[in-house]
Amino acid sequence: MSEHLHKYLRTQAFPTPFCAGCGHGILMGAVLRAIDDLQLDFNKMVFVSGIGCGAWIPSPHFAADTLHTLHGRPIAYATGVKSFNPELKVVVISGDGDLAAIGGNHLIHAARRNVEMTVICANNSIYGMTGGQVSPTTPKNSKTMTTAKGNPEEPFDLCKLTVACGARYVSRYTVFHIKPLINSIKKALVTKGFSFIDVVSPCPTQFGRRNKQPTLYDMMNDLKNRSIRYETAKSTKKEDLIGKVVIGEFNE
Amino acid sequence: MQGNIACAEGALAAGCRYYAGYPITPSSEIMEHLSNRLPENNGIFIQMEDEIGSICSMIGASWAGAKAMTATSGPGFSLMLEGLGYAVMTETPCVIVNVQRAGPATGQATRPGQGDIMQARWGAHGDYRIIGLSPWSVQEMYDLTIESFNLAEEYRVPVILLADEVVGHLKESFVIKPEVEIFNRDNTITDKPFGTTADDGVPPMPIFGQGAKLLVTGSTHDEFGIRKVADPNVQDKLVNRLCRKIDNHKEKICKTESYLVDDADYLFISFGISARSSYAVIKQFRKEGIKAGLLRLKTIWPFTDDIIKRVANNCKVIFVPEMNRGQLVLEVQRALCNKQVVSIPKTQGEAIYPSEIYNEVKKYIK
Numbered sequence: 306m307s308e309h310l311h312k313y314l315r316t317q318a319f320p321t322p323f324c325a326g327c328g329h330g331i332l333m334g335a336v337l338r339a340i341d342d343l344q345l346d347f348n349k350m351v352f353v354s355g356i357g358c359g360a361w362i363p364s365p366h367f368a369a370d371t372l373h374t375l376h377g378r379p380i381a382y383a384t385g386v387k388s389f390n391p392e393l394k395v396v397v398i399s400g401d402g403d404l405a406a407i408g409g410n411h412l413i414h415a416a417r418r419n420v421e422m423t424v425i426c427a428n429n430s431i432y433g434m435t436g437g438q439v440s441p442t443t444p445k446n447s448k449t450m451t452t453a454k455g456n457p458e459e460p461f462d463l464c465k466l467t468v469a470c471g472a473r474y475v476s477r478y479t480v481f482h483i484k485p486l487i488n489s490i491k492k493a494l495v496t497k498g499f500s501f502i503d504v505v506s507p508c509p510t511q512f513g514r515r516n517k518q519p520t521l522y523d524m525m526n527d528l529k530n531r532s533i534r535y536e537t538a539k540s541t542k543k544e545d546l547i548g549k550v551v552i553g554e555f556n557e
Numbered sequence: 558m559q560g561n562i563a564c565a566e567g568a569l570a571a572g573c574r575y576y577a578g579y580p581i582t583p584s585s586e587i588m589e590h591l592s593n594r595l596p597e598n599n600g601i602f603i604q605m606e607d608e609i610g611s612i613c614s615m616i617g618a619s620w621a622g623a624k625a626m627t628a629t630s631g632p633g634f635s636l637m638l639e640g641l642g643y644a645v646m647t648e649t650p651c652v653i654v655n656v657q658r659a660g661p662a663t664g665q666a667t668r669p670g671q672g673d674i675m676q677a678r679w680g681a682h683g684d685y686r687i688i689g690l691s692p693w694s695v696q697e698m699y700d701l702t703i704e705s706f707n708l709a710e711e712y713r714v715p716v717i718l719l720a721d722e723v724v725g726h727l728k729e730s731f732v733i734k735p736e737v738e739i740f741n742r743d744n745t746i747t748d749k750p751f752g753t754t755a756d757d758g759v760p761p762m763p764i765f766g767q768g769a770k771l772l773v774t775g776s777t778h779d780e781f782g783i784r785k786v787a788d789p790n791v792q793d794k795l796v797n798r799l800c801r802k803i804d805n806h807k808e809k810i811c812k813t814e815s816y817l818v819d820d821a822d823y824l825f826i827s828f829g830i831s832a833r834s835s836y837a838v839i840k841q842f843r844k845e846g847i848k849a850g851l852l853r854l855k856t857i858w859p860f861t862d863d864i865i866k867r868v869a870n871n872c873k874v875i876f877v878p879e880m881n882r883g884q885l886v887l888e889v890q891r892a893l894c895n896k897q898v899v900s901i902p903k904t905q906g907e908a909i910y911p912s913e914i915y916n917e918v919k920k921y922i923k
Contacts, residue, residue, distance in 0.1 A: 315770075318783070348768040353617070365772050365783055370765040372620060373774035373784070374613065375643050381610040385617025385625070386765060388601045389575050393621065393766050411613075414606040 310337045313347055318365040323358065326513070326521035328480040328506030329427055333362045335483060335504075336398065336425065339490035350394045351386050355379040355408060358434050358508075359400030359427030377407030380415045383422050394494070395422040401442040402432045405461050409441075412463075416470035416499045423493040423500045426463060429508035437511030444548060448515040463503045464555040473498035475555040479505040479528040482552060489554070505550055560698040560724045561586035561628075563731060564654060565594060567702030568626050570737050573652070574600035575623035577614040579607055579633060582666045583722040584656035587628040608633035612640030612653065619649045620773060622744075622764040624706055628654035630722075631673055632663060635680070641715055642681030643775045645799060648713035648751065648762070650742055652705045655717055656725040659906035668906030669722035671829060671880040675887075677717045678858050684796050686803035688716045688810060689858035691828040692724055696731035701855065707740040708810060712802055713759050719857060721880065723830040723908050752780020756794075757801035803859050811861035814853045815868060817843060821850030823922060824872040826865065826889050828854045830908055831878045837911035838918065847922055857885065862892040869893050874921050876901050878914045897921075 306314065314337075323329050340347065348370075352363035356376035364373035370393075374382045379397045387395040397404075404412050404426050415422065431449060432438040439449040439456050442463065446455040468475045474496040478486040486504065493500035507513060507524035518524045528550065535553030538546055558566075565587045568576070576595055578588040588604070595602040601618070605611040608629055615625040629637060634655045644651055655677065659670035677689045688708050692701045698720060705716040745761040746769045753760050760780070763769035772782030777792045785791040803810065817839055818824060825835040832853040842849035852868045854861070869875055875893060877886035878901035886900040901917050903909040 315772075348770075349766055351621075351765045364774060368770050370620075370769070370771045371773065372617065372765075373772070373776065374616075375639055375775060378609065378613040378640075381605065381613035382617035384603070384605070384610070385575065385577060385614035385619075385623075386621045388603055388614070389618040389621040389623045389625075390766060410606050411610055414610070 324510040326509035331480040353383040355399040355403035357400035380411040416472040431512040467501040474500035477503040563699040565590040567699040571703040571706035575618035575625040608636040644715040650709035665906040749780040757805040812855040818850035
């Protein structure tokens with residue numbers, strides 16, 4: 306990572322535990338670049354995460370206060386931190402399984418309650434750490450360790466969900482779209498109220514190799530090809546959007 | 558004043574400034590009262606989406622510097638157990654009030670019970686210790702809530718106030734002392750917020766925003782907070798310190814009260830509202846010339862073998878009345894394995910009456 310960002314890192318915690326080709330390192334860099342651009346006081350930031358690969362982005366790598374919590378519960382913990390000390394800037398970084406499956410209840414209620422925090426979903430569409438089981442954001446028909454014949458279920462659209470719950474700022478980008486992603490994180494961090502970013506991140510180890518995308522190159526190309534801008538998606542037929550990744554800002 | 562309200566007022570007197578909870582009978586009055594009283598006292602009240610969210614948000618607030626509390630009853634307490642384990646592992650001071658009702662499952666929501674005694678001690682997974690207190694009056698709903706906060710802050714451990722529906726809804730007058738003794742955690746910034754040189758020590762606890770760059774995790778961690786999820790020595794050291802910091806300070810933590818025990822042939826060992834009925838029984842027996850005494854455990858967990866052995870030494874038979882199938886009696890039998898220890902259980906979802914205890918005990922008195 307660039308040297309100017311080292312001050313934000315617990316360098317003794319490196320190398321990261323992430324697999325080769327994992328997108329989470331790119332997301333980690335994007336979060337720190339956004340914070341650096343905004344010149345936020347890192348000592349007044351608290352990074353809360355749950356359990357899973359995405360939860361390891363801030364803990365132990367960020368040299369700030371970090372709260373590595375129970376599976377699915379980071380938003381509930383963050384609610385307590387922020388409510389008691391509103392001067393702290395609270396950021397939740399966790400995975401799709403953590404935030405959307407076991408933690409779904411806390412996600413919708415924090416958005417409804419409009420607790421001022423930024424929730425970043427490191428969405429690799431799979432339970433990576435536990436060995437590659439289907440998650441609530443796994444695309445339909447994808448193969449996982451628990452859907453050998455293809456995922457029969459529809460995935461969650463977490464952006465539509467959080468918009469419906471009242472989130473003040475909602476966006477989705479992939480780690481391929483790094484510049485807009487950093488800009489979006491900056492917007493989220495200065496939002497007065499609840500903000501949510503769904504960051505689609507490749508997992509070649511658990512997802513890609515079971516879905517004919519064994520390398521990071523394959524997965525990045527796939528993300529690039531499947532992405533469609535929110536504005537374009539609005540005038541696209543519903544059936545043409547199947548399998549697409551709608552990127553952009555979701556609040557109108 | 559009602560017991561539950563006294564509990565809420567005790568929390569405020571102890572310095573509680575954060576409450577997160579979810580409605581559940583028979584504890585809801587605590588939450589309702591604090592929803593008004595906390596904002597009046599620069600505190601934060603939040604009604605969460607469930608009991609899991611309640612305990613987790615309370616733990617978050619504690620790391621942000623709050624003295625924090627939640628209150629619930631059986632079904633909610635069951636949901637809170639994962640958070641209880643997390644609070645133990647991260648050494649987070651917090652208070653959980655369990656106004657016990659008749660279970661299992663939904664059971665009888667408005668009826669009293671004391672069936673969560675063992676759950677409070679053993680409910681979360683893994684090896685650990687908590688502190689559990691048992692109030693027998695409205696006065697103690699106030700006093701022991703303050704005591705719960707003090708112990709939580711001193712030992713960096715979740716403290717469970719094991720009340721029941723009877724004391725929760727009991728109305729009686731009580732004394733609010735103008736000055737109460739308050740213990741505040743040590744917020745000194747340290748690079749070792751999870752380790753001490755002593756193997757039974759309590760480390761200082763910096764809070765978020767001080768610049769301590771805290772690494773708080775429910776995974777096994779070293780003294781710096783760094784995850785060590787495969788190191789056998791770190792696991793061993795941490796788990797043992799978490800237990801020893803309570804076990805080795807039992808003498809200071811454990812509070813009991815004795816009534817007429819010095820010459821007692823027949824000893825009652827009880828807690829909470831069951832102890833109050835037992836107290837009426839020993840007075841009756843004394844009137845009849847039978848030497849009965851009562852040892853009341855205000856602290857249930859950690860369990861005080863030492864005091865029980867000392868008090869029971871010259872007693873012939875020991876009786877343990879409780880509003881469950883016989884839970885605390887198992888600990889008493891373990892501690893007094895050479896004595897006759899008799900369980901006096903009640904599982905009818907109502908208070909155990911002095912007459913019921915009297916009639917049962919009478920069979921053993923010659």
